[in-house]
Amino acid sequence: MNSSSASFRTVSSRKRLAAVTATTALVLGLTAACGSGGTGSSSADSGVIHVLVYGDSGNTVEQQMIDTFNKTSKVKAVLETIPGADYQSKLNTIINTPQAPDVFFNWGGGSIAPYVKDNLLLPLDSMIATDPGLKSDFLPSVFNTAVINGKSYGIPMRGTQPVLLFDNKQVLASAGLSAPQTWADLLNDVTVLKAKGITPIALGGGDQWPTQMWFEYVYDRVAGPGLFEKALAGDKSAWSSPDSVKALGMIKQLVDAGAFGSNFDSVKFTDGGSPALLAKGRSAFELMGSWEYSTEQTNDPSFVQSGLGWSAFPTVPGGKGDPADVVGNTNNFYSVLKKTQHPDAVAAFLKLMYSDEFVKAQLGIGNLPTTTNTPNFLSTSASPAYSQFQFNLVKAAPSFQLSWDQAYPPAATTTIHTAVQEFFDGKIDAGGFIQAMQSLPNS
Numbered sequence: 092m093n094s095s096s097a098s099f100r101t102v103s104s105r106k107r108l109a110a111v112t113a114t115t116a117l118v119l120g121l122t123a124a125c126g127s128g129g130t131g132s133s134s135a136d137s138g139v140i141h142v143l144v145y146g147d148s149g150n151t152v153e154q155q156m157i158d159t160f161n162k163t164s165k166v167k168a169v170l171e172t173i174p175g176a177d178y179q180s181k182l183n184t185i186i187n188t189p190q191a192p193d194v195f196f197n198w199g200g201g202s203i204a205p206y207v208k209d210n211l212l213l214p215l216d217s218m219i220a221t222d223p224g225l226k227s228d229f230l231p232s233v234f235n236t237a238v239i240n241g242k243s244y245g246i247p248m249r250g251t252q253p254v255l256l257f258d259n260k261q262v263l264a265s266a267g268l269s270a271p272q273t274w275a276d277l278l279n280d281v282t283v284l285k286a287k288g289i290t291p292i293a294l295g296g297g298d299q300w301p302t303q304m305w306f307e308y309v310y311d312r313v314a315g316p317g318l319f320e321k322a323l324a325g326d327k328s329a330w331s332s333p334d335s336v337k338a339l340g341m342i343k344q345l346v347d348a349g350a351f352g353s354n355f356d357s358v359k360f361t362d363g364g365s366p367a368l369l370a371k372g373r374s375a376f377e378l379m380g381s382w383e384y385s386t387e388q389t390n391d392p393s394f395v396q397s398g399l400g401w402s403a404f405p406t407v408p409g410g411k412g413d414p415a416d417v418v419g420n421t422n423n424f425y426s427v428l429k430k431t432q433h434p435d436a437v438a439a440f441l442k443l444m445y446s447d448e449f450v451k452a453q454l455g456i457g458n459l460p461t462t463t464n465t466p467n468f469l470s471t472s473a474s475p476a477y478s479q480f481q482f483n484l485v486k487a488a489p490s491f492q493l494s495w496d497q498a499y500p501p502a503a504t505t506t507i508h509t510a511v512q513e514f515f516d517g518k519i520d521a522g523g524f525i526q527a528m529q530s531l532p533n534s
Contacts, residue, residue, distance in 0.1 A: 138166050140433050140440065143182070143192035145423075146172030148389040149249055149382070152452040156443050166436035176298065176361040179501060186428075187211060193431040194440065198497040199237035199245050199424045205500050206426070207239045213427040214242040218438045225438075228445035233461040236493065237424045245424030246441045250458035251485050252380045252420040254304050258400040262289065262375040270402035274312075274341065277405050281350045284375050290352035293374035295360030299508035302355075302515055303495055304378050305342060307418040312407035313338040316416060316490040323498055325533040330525045334411065339514070339521040341407075346515055356516065363390055370394040378404070380419050381481055384457035388473060401477065403484060416490040420497060422461050454478055459485070503531045 144153050150172055157170045171192065173181045179202070185191050186206060197203050206212050219225045226234055229247045237245025258270055263280075266287055271277040284291040295301040310318060314334035322329040329335065345351075358364040366383065368374040370391040377383065388395045406414040425444065427437050443449055445462045453460045454472035459481045472478035485491065496504045510527035513519045519527070 138433075140166060140168050140194060140431065140436055141171055141192040142168050142194045142425075142440070143171045143173065144196040145178045146174045147382070148385050149456065149458065152249075152449070152456060152458075155452055156440075156449060159448060160440050160443060164436055164439060166433045168436075168440055174361070176359070179504065183501060191428050191430070193433065194425050194427055194437055196248070197237075197245065197424050197426055198420050198494070199422070200493050200498050201500045201503075202497050203237065203244055203424075203426055204239060205502070207242075207244055211429060212244050213429040213431065213434065214244060215246065215427065215441075216243050218434070218441070219243060222438065222442060224445055225441060228463050230461045230463065232491070233422045236421045237426070245426045246444050247422040247461050248425050248444050249423040250381070250453050250460045251422050251481070252382060253417040253481060253485055253488075253491070254308065254378060254380050254404070254419040255383070255401045255481075255484075256404055257369060257377045257379055257383050258402070259369050259372055259375055259394075259398055260400040261398050262372050263400070266375070268375070270400060271405045274405050274407050277350075278345070278348060280375070281345070281348050285349050289372075290368070290374045291350045291376060293358070293365040293368035293377040294351045294355040295358050295365035296351070296355035296512065296515065297357060297359040297364075298361050299512050300494075300496060301360050301365065301379065302511045303507065304380075304418070305345070306338070306511055307492065307495055308378070308404045309342055309407070310335070310338045311416050311418055311490070311492055312404070312410045312412040312414070313341065315411040315413070316492050317411075319492060319495070319498075322528065322531075323533075327529040330528040335525065336521055339524060342514070343521075346517075351515070356512065360386075366390060370398070381457070381459065384474070384477055388457055395474075401480065413489045415484075415487050416492065417484060417488045418492040418494065420494055421491055499531060506531055 142153070142157065144150060150170070154170050157168045161167050178196075182195060187209070203212065215225065225246055226243065233247055233251065234243075237243065256270065263269060266283050266289070268280050268283060271280050281291040314332070318329050318332065318334055358368070360366065360379065363386075365377055366386050367390070369377045370387055384395065384399070387399055403414075403417075425441060427434070431437055445464070447464065447468070450460045450462055450465055450468050451471055454468055457473045457477060459465065459478055466482070469475055469478045469482060496507050499507065506527055510519070510524050514524045
């Protein structure tokens with residue numbers, strides 16, 4: 092997932108639609124931000140730390156944390172954003188240049204492994220030794236996503252981002268349907284909705300990472316998390332296993348049934364296209380990270396209040412995967428560049444990520460922080476029912492599989508995204524998909 096897809100990549104996101112004024116500077120190569128000081132030694136002169144994040148509707152909370160930090164800190168923080176669709180590529184471009192930020196948003200796991208290998212990131216263990224809350228105040232399973240080779244390289248920020256099946260409740264009710272519990276239910280819903288002239292499932296195929304989500308869940312339901320874990324560890328045979336072939340057959344069945352219509356590659360999530368299809372009733376479902384809620388809340392709050400529904404991904408009877416498994420992004424993280432000139436200020440900023448203010452602000456836009464104090468504030472969220480559903484889902488999940496494009500290093504992203512898109516488009520068959528995935532580098 093992009094994050095943003097990833098979110099993952101959500102994103103990932105990858106995920107949601109607002110940006111702040113620094114976006115323009117970053118899109119143009121971050122020249123404006125760097126011309127006035129940038130990071131590294133220039134940052135030391137200016138007394139500024141630069142915090143780079145994925146540009147979307149979650150930026151409201153990130154700006155709030157910046158404002159809170161700046162009220163008491165002599166070293167000031169500046170929030171900079173890159174629009175979701177461009178985030179990873181632009182980060183890769185600047186990460187080893189004078190324009191690199193002090194602190195940056197990521198998905199942990201494979202998304203930062205190359206930077207660790209290149210010795211660009213600051214291990215956070217000394218900060219944690221000084222302030223144990225930077226580790227102990229987060230759920231261990233989430234925090235450990237950014238632990239590489241035994242060292243900590245990320246502090247959770249935003250919230251956990253399981254992928255959910257969202258629906259338009261009014262469309263389903265008009266068709267006499269409900270959220271599907273099984274794969275057979277989903278196929279039946281597709282048939283009924285198509286007969287009524289409705290594209291059953293909104294898909295931002297133009298971004299590619301939303302398409303990947305369907306593979307992640309079907310593979311998990313059919314094979315369990317073990318298949319992907321083996322593949323990620325370098326066992327190429329996992330992709331050609333009978334379970335892999337079965338999962339691909341089920342995905343093709345859904346595509347051939349017309350579940351996504353015929354124009355999904357012309358639609359994007361990142362420009363609001365697929366969420367609008369759901370909100371306007373032109374589609375009944377969208378499989379998306381939990382950030383769908385904040386996206387719809389930003390773009391169409393009346394739909395969120397009366398028409399947005401959500402459910403877990405359907406079960407696959409006879410599948411090896413636990414029906415309670417989830418996929419998505421365990422969380423987003425802030426990592427720190429080794430060359431920052433203000434590590435103490437950065438540590439003070441990161442401390443806000445487990446504060447009560449942070450938790451309440453994230454819940455207020457529909458996100459679910461993974462701090463140990465989150466349960467104390469679930470009733471204050473934008474939708475207590477939605478937050479409680481997510482919390483229960485993640486808490487009960489035997490497996491929370493990180494988005495494929497975030498589990499693998501960034502160098503694998505293009506191959507993964509191209510393979511999932513071309514399989515949906517019918518440009519490659521199961522053999523072609525398997526061959527593409529077997530070409531991926533080890534994590």
